[in-house]
Amino acid sequence: RAKSAGGSRFEFADAEADARAITRHGLTTALPAALERGEFFIEYQPLVHLGDGSVHGAEALVRWCHPQHGVLGPDRFIPLAEHTGLIVPLGRWVLQEAVRQARFWQTQTPYSAAGGPLRINVNLSPTQLHHPRLVADTVEVLERSGLEPGALCLELTESALIGADEDLLKPLRQLAEMGVDIALDDFGTGYSNLANLRRLPVSVLKLDRSFTRSMQQQPADPVDVKIVEGIVALAHSLELAVTVEGVETGAQAEQLRELGCDTAQGWYYARPGPPERLHALSLADAV
Ligand code: C2E
Numbered sequence: 001r002a003k004s005a006g007g008s009r010f011e012f013a014d015a016e017a018d019a020r021a022i023t024r025h026g027l028t029t030a031l032p033a034a035l036e037r038g039e040f041f042i043e044y045q046p047l048v049h050l051g052d053g054s055v056h057g058a059e060a061l062v063r064w065c066h067p068q069h070g071v072l073g074p075d076r077f078i079p080l081a082e083h084t085g086l087i088v089p090l091g092r093w094v095l096q097e098a099v100r101q102a103r104f105w106q107t108q109t110p111y112s113a114a115g116g117p118l119r120i121n122v123n124l125s126p127t128q129l130h131h132p133r134l135v136a137d138t139v140e141v142l143e144r145s146g147l148e149p150g151a152l153c154l155e156l157t158e159s160a161l162i163g164a165d166e167d168l169l170k171p172l173r174q175l176a177e178m179g180v181d182i183a184l185d186d187f188g189t190g191y192s193n194l195a196n197l198r199r200l201p202v203s204v205l206k207l208d209r210s211f212t213r214s215m216q217q218q219p220a221d222p223v224d225v226k227i228v229e230g231i232v233a234l235a236h237s238l239e240l241a242v243t244v245e246g247v248e249t250g251a252q253a254e255q256l257r258e259l260g261c262d263t264a265q266g267w268y269y270a271r272p273g274p275p276e277r278l279h280a281l282s283l284a285d286a287v
Pocket residue numbers: 045060061062073074075078091094123124125155185186245246247248265266267268272
């Protein structure tokens with residue numbers, strides 16, 4: 001009896017694994033047609049100054065409105081698109097659409113409450129970084145939209161840049177020279193040598209959500225406080241700005257502001273949402 005119960009449990013686990021594999025396979029094969037049919041859309045999450053909560057830009061976050069499964073988050077399909085190479089046309093679409101949107105906000109609101117024109121952050125996957133047309137595509141998208149390069153920030157994860165040699169960094173350097181900001185996303189989760197930061201053409205560190213989470217407890221974990229303090233000091237000495245992600249409470253925002261972080265993003269300020277909402281938020285004095 002016990003044996004047969006155990007057997008069925010394994011069968012259940014196998015069936016679940018099968019179902020996941022089938023879904024993964026189905027999603028992977030559906031990706032190209034989904035791009036052609038326009039099933040992807042972008043939500044925008046405000047980026048704010050920690051000092052006064054004013055909105056100075058937004059991060060573009062892609063979603064897939066799947067005809068059967070409903071809205072899928074990027075964690076469900078970006079790894080699949082990476083794997084098949086579809087990330088290149090998909091990423092190009094996100095860049096083009098987000099840059100066009102940012103230019104539109106700017107024409108509607110030449111000056112945000114934060115002072116300057118609104119800026120846009122776009123995530124790049126490692127495959128896009130390796131693609132020979134990255135610089136040419138980016139220049140073309142910027143020129144076509146009329147957005148100045150200084151209003152664009154490309155986010156790459158720390159792990160995408162670990163061990164990157166000069167050849168791989170060259171396109172990023174070219175973009176940085178044009179005025180495009182490069183951000184190191186999810187910083188603190190990889191194993192990059194801090195001294196190595198100097199070598200990378202980055203101007204922003206995005207501190208991973210795990211640090212923000214540990215600021216949740218009162219008092220915050222003293223070791224994490226020290227680490228954040230150290231990262232901020234190093235970043236500022238290298239003239240890098242520090243953004244924190246995943247701010248969910250006022251206490252976290254306050255703590256991170258005291259630790260010297262510059263800008264923030266998180267549910268405390270606003271969840272990712274449609275482009276119209278960002279436009280309204282950017283006009284308010286503070287979120
Ligand atoms: P990311 O770039 O680190 O983006 C931040 C993620 O944290 C987003 O998840 C955002 O919705 C979520 N988030 C923001 N504030 C909070 C908060 O206060 N609490 C919590 N719990 N979460 C918060 P999302 O939209 O699911 O995106 C996940 C990841 O997918 C992104 O992480 C990024 O690495 C990737 N991604 C999204 N869009 C694109 C894209 O267009 N291209 C590529 N290559 N990757 C993308």
